[in-house]
Amino acid sequence: MGRFVVRRVLQAIPVLIGVTFLIYCLVFLLPGDPIRALMGEKQDPHLALVLRARYHLDDPLVLQYWHYISGVFRGDLGTTYTGRSISDIVAQRFPITLKLALTAFGFEAVIGILAGILSALKRGKFLDNVVFIATLFLISIPVFVLGNVLQLELGVKFKLTPVAGIEDGWPASYVLPGLVLAATSMAYIARLTRTSMIESVRSDYVRTAIAKGLPRRRVIGVHALRNSLIPVVTFLGMDLGSLMGGAIITERVFNLPGIGGQLAQSVSLREGPVVVGLVTLLILIYLVANLVVDVLYAVLDPRIRYE
Amino acid sequence: MSEQIIERPVPADGPTAKAPQPEGKPERVASLWRDGWTDLRKRPMFLISAFIIVCLLVLAVAPGLFTARSPFSNGFCDLTNSMTGPGHGHWFGYDVQGCDIYTRTVWGTRNSIIVGVVSTVLTTVLGGVIGILAGLTGGWIDSLVSRFSEVFYALPILIGGLLVMSMVGSSNVWTVSLVLSVLGWPQVFRIMRGEVIGNKYNDYVAAARALGAGPMRIAFRHILPNTLAPIVVISTMNLGVYIATEAALSYLGIGVQSPSISWGLMINDAQDRWLTSPHALLFPAGALSLTVLAFIMLGDVVRDAFDPKLR
Numbered sequence: 001m002g003r004f005v006v007r008r009v010l011q012a013i014p015v016l017i018g019v020t021f022l023i024y025c026l027v028f029l030l031p032g033d034p035i036r037a038l039m040g041e042k043q044d045p046h047l048a049l050v051l052r053a054r055y056h057l058d059d060p061l062v063l064q065y066w067h068y069i070s071g072v073f074r075g076d077l078g079t080t081y082t083g084r085s086i087s088d089i090v091a092q093r094f095p096i097t098l099k100l101a102l103t104a105f106g107f108e109a110v111i112g113i114l115a116g117i118l119s120a121l122k123r124g125k126f127l128d129n130v131v132f133i134a135t136l137f138l139i140s141i142p143v144f145v146l147g148n149v150l151q152l153e154l155g156v157k158f159k160l161t162p163v164a165g166i167e168d169g170w171p172a173s174y175v176l177p178g179l180v181l182a183a184t185s186m187a188y189i190a191r192l193t194r195t196s197m198i199e200s201v202r203s204d205y206v207r208t209a210i211a212k213g214l215p216r217r218r219v220i221g222v223h224a225l226r227n228s229l230i231p232v233v234t235f236l237g238m239d240l241g242s243l244m245g246g247a248i249i250t251e252r253v254f255n256l257p258g259i260g261g262q263l264a265q266s267v268s269l270r271e272g273p274v275v276v277g278l279v280t281l282l283i284l285i286y287l288v289a290n291l292v293v294d295v296l297y298a299v300l301d302p303r304i305r306y307e
Numbered sequence: 308m309s310e311q312i313i314e315r316p317v318p319a320d321g322p323t324a325k326a327p328q329p330e331g332k333p334e335r336v337a338s339l340w341r342d343g344w345t346d347l348r349k350r351p352m353f354l355i356s357a358f359i360i361v362c363l364l365v366l367a368v369a370p371g372l373f374t375a376r377s378p379f380s381n382g383f384c385d386l387t388n389s390m391t392g393p394g395h396g397h398w399f400g401y402d403v404q405g406c407d408i409y410t411r412t413v414w415g416t417r418n419s420i421i422v423g424v425v426s427t428v429l430t431t432v433l434g435g436v437i438g439i440l441a442g443l444t445g446g447w448i449d450s451l452v453s454r455f456s457e458v459f460y461a462l463p464i465l466i467g468g469l470l471v472m473s474m475v476g477s478s479n480v481w482t483v484s485l486v487l488s489v490l491g492w493p494q495v496f497r498i499m500r501g502e503v504i505g506n507k508y509n510d511y512v513a514a515a516r517a518l519g520a521g522p523m524r525i526a527f528r529h530i531l532p533n534t535l536a537p538i539v540v541i542s543t544m545n546l547g548v549y550i551a552t553e554a555a556l557s558y559l560g561i562g563v564q565s566p567s568i569s570w571g572l573m574i575n576d577a578q579d580r581w582l583t584s585p586h587a588l589l590f591p592a593g594a595l596s597l598t599v600l601a602f603i604m605l606g607d608v609v610r611d612a613f614d615p616k617l618r
Contacts, residue, residue, distance in 0.1 A: 011454075018458040026470045140600035142551055144558050144574060145592040148581055156582065245463020249555060263466065264559070267473045275470070283461045 001298070008294065012287045017069070019283050020276055024065045027272035034270040038081050055081065068273055072280075078273040080266075086277050089262060094281060097258035099170050100250065101243040103178030108186040109236060115186075116193025116232075117225065123198060131194070135187035143246065147180045147253035164255040173256075181250040185239050192235055196228035203227075229300055237293030241286025339536060343612040353608040359601035366413055367420040374410040378568060383407070390584045399590040402573070403580060408587060412594050415568040418480045419598055422487070422553040423546045425480075429488035430495050431542045437492070438499025439526050439534070443507060453500070456493035464490050464552060465559070472561040480553075483562050487549050498541055502534035536613045543609045547602030554595050570595040 035051050036043065052058050056067050071078055077086040119131035138146075154176060155163035161176040162168045200206060201224050209223045210216075248260030259278050266274040347353050366373065376383055388405035391397070399408035441452040459467075467490045475482050506512065507530065515529045556562030557571030565572060570591040577587035 014454050015457045015461060018454065019461055022458055022462075023470065026474050029474050031474075031476055136600060136603065139603050140547070140596045142554055142558075142571075142574075142592070142595055142599070144555065144578075145588070145596065148578060148588065152582060152585075241461065242463055245466045248465050248469070249559065252559070263469060267469055279462070279466055279470075282463060282466065286461050286463075 001295075005291065005295065008291050012291070015287065016280065016283065020069065020072075020280050021065055023276045023279050024068065024272060025061065027267070027270065027275050028061050028064070030267070030270050032270055034081055037269065051081070064272075068276065072277075077277045080271050080274055081269070086274055089274060090277060090281065093257065093259045093262050094278070096166060096256055097244060097247050097251065097260070098285075100174055100177055100181060100247050100256060100258060101240065103171070103174045104182035104185075104243050104247075105236070105240055107178055107182040108189055108239070111182075112186040112189030113193050113229075113232060115190040117197055117220070119190065120194045120197035120201065121220065128194075131190060135190050138183045138187035141183075143180060143183065143249050144253055146183055147177070147250060150176060150180060151253065166256055177250045177254040177256060180253070181243060181247060185235075185243070189232055189235060192232050193228065196231050197224060200224045200228040226300055230297060233293055233296050233300065237289045237296075238286075240289040241282065244282050244285055339613065343536075343609075346612040347608060350608050350612075352604050353612075356601045356604035356608065359597065360605065363416055363420060363598055363601065366416040368417075370414045370417060373413050376407075376410060378406060378410050378414050379566070383410070390580060390587065392584060392586050400584070400586040402576060402587045408573070408590050411568050411573060412570070412591050415570050415573065415591065415594070416598070418563055418567060418569050419550050419553060419595070421480045422484050423550040423602065425484035426487040426491060426549040426553075427542050427546050429484065430491040430545065431538060433488060434492040434495025434497075435499050435538055438496040439503050439531060441496070442500040442503030443522065443526055443530070445504075449500075452496075456496050459490055460493040460497070462490065465555060468552070468556050469559065469561055472556065478562060478564045479567060480563055483553055483556060484549075487552060491545070491549070494545075495538060495541060498537050499534060502537060503530055506530050506533050540606070540610045540613055544603070544606030547599045547606060550602065551595070551599050 035048050035055075035057065038051075039048065056064050059067070068078060077090065079085050080089070115131050115134075119128040122128050151163060154160045162173050166173045201220075203224075205227075206219060206224050209219045214223075244259075247258060248263065250256070251258045251260040259282075263275060263278055266278075371377065384404045384406040385401075386405045388397075388401040389403055391401045391405075393400040397407050397409065399412060402408055402411070437452060437456075441449045464487070468486055471486045471489065472478055472482070475486065511533075512525060512529060515525050520529070553562055554569065554571030554574070557569040558575045560575065562571060563569035573591035574588055574595070577584075577591070581588050
């Protein structure tokens with residue numbers, strides 16, 4: 001187990017370095033000169049030279065990347081071209097996106113799995129069809145349309161939720177955006193749980209559990225559910241990363257000052273270190289979530305062992 | 308998937324040695340594909356989605372058949388009509404520039420379909436070929452390609468799209484398709500590689516090798532047909548996903564650019580005035596949802612019909 005985790009962490013390191021380098025290359029290749037953009041109408045060639053030297057802008061790509069990544073390993077994410085510390089930006093923006101993604105994560109896990117179980121148990125009945133049609137709609141309607149419609153209906157007309165912004169804090173400001181962000185994945189989880197539950201309800205061990213007289217609640221909740229959760233947990237693990245990435249749209253609809261807006265702004269200002277820092281964090285979360293999933297397999301299915 | 312082998316016996320080396328047809332009525336052999344097709348035709352969901360998709364294809368190929376004027380013609384937009392709601396002769400109303408939303412929605416179909424089809428074909432070919440080669444080669448090449456694919460896989464598609472699209476500069480349907488393919492191939496690659504590794508130690512591969520088939524022949528004539536079903540399933544499902552992603556990128560302002568027409572772009576334009584005139588948002592959004600719905604439904608039925616694990 002310990003060795004497995006160590007091996008997985010070691011495997012993640014080249015991926016992380018690869019991703020940061022890839023993003024650095026992309027930002028490096030962006031058209032435009034950030035220092036000229038910074039100075040606007042009052043171009044000062046001398047100051048430009050000083051700034052270009054300070055941010056290593058005239059070095060070759062690999063050297064620039066080296067300056068950046070060695071700083072990261074010393075715990076220094078660098079500064080923006082206006083001198084603001086990037087750690088500051090991350091500390092301010094990242095929690096908002098993380099809260100949004102985790103809220104969505106909670107919604108999709110709870111509602112998705114419950115809907116899946118119900119629809120598996122009522123297979124072919126009315127409820128199953130309702131869930132099926134609901135999932136079709138949730139998957140087809142784009143997030144930004146769903147967001148706009150719900151914002152108008154629930155926020156503006158019925159005043160049930162805050163319309164936009166984060167002034168009401170967690171949970172009030174995050175409920176509706178979280179629900180919107182979770183919509184598509186929720187539908188996939190409901191379907192995945194349903195398929196997987198139907199399979200395990202038919203299996204021998206469930207028949208045995210029923211035959212030995214266990215209460216239905218225990219048979220469904222423990223014997224069947226636990227075994228059918230493996231694909232669902234895999235999906236959930238992969239999805240946390242996509243939720244953080246997909247938050248960029250939800251944040252825009254609901255005007256949440258998370259990393260989405262910052263990323264768009266930094267890309268247009270060509271602030272490489274900011275973009276790389278934020279995206280690296282996103283990918284770190286994705287990799288950690290996948291590791292947790294792999295460890296969870298053994299908890300859910302004792303037959304799986306890590307040698 | 309032994310049916311596949313029955314249908315096409317392992318050929319001797321040299322050109323495809325066709326199995327001699329027995330005299331009289333040939334015995335019906337049920338291949339995975341024929342079975343799947345028979346199954347597919349009976350499903351109402353397949354018929355509905357196929358009907359919608361055929362309509363969309365017609366709209367994409369010949370939008371002029373359904374609209375009186377081209378949205379690119381002079382004087383198409385009339386500012387005096389700005390934000391007029393639906394009415395006689397303009398069933399979807401007008402947008403903020405006074406352009407007819409019905410005409411623009413119809414003409415927008417083409418871009419969505421192009422992005423969906425091109426991205427799907429490119430990711431399937433790219434991911435499939437790299438997957439089959441990596442899976443068969445194994446060793447350090449496989450490890451290297453797998454790590455490389457993980458780099459792309461870990462990058463969320465919208466974030467990657469934001470970066471690459473800003474880098475490319477000129478955004479049109481073709482660059483959007485290309486970007487989606489570059490970011491999307493690892494998904495197909497992973498499935499293909501897994502399938503190939505699962506298949507390559509099977510007896511039929513050993514038999515083909517024993518008969519002297521070269522590595523390319525084994526890869527594309529023997530292993531490929533046996534690994535194709537999951538790839539077809541995932542690619543069909545991806546069609547809808549790529550169409551939705553294109554709309555999302557255009558919505559964020561980094562996809563298709565005006566004057567090209569994209570539903571995502573139309574939705575973005577309409578969003579600010581959504582409270583006062585919802586029609587400008589609802590019609591392109593409805594068209595987008597219907598399109599994605601049709602492709603998702605198609606993906607669903609194709610999965611049910613072809614995925615060997617579900618049969």
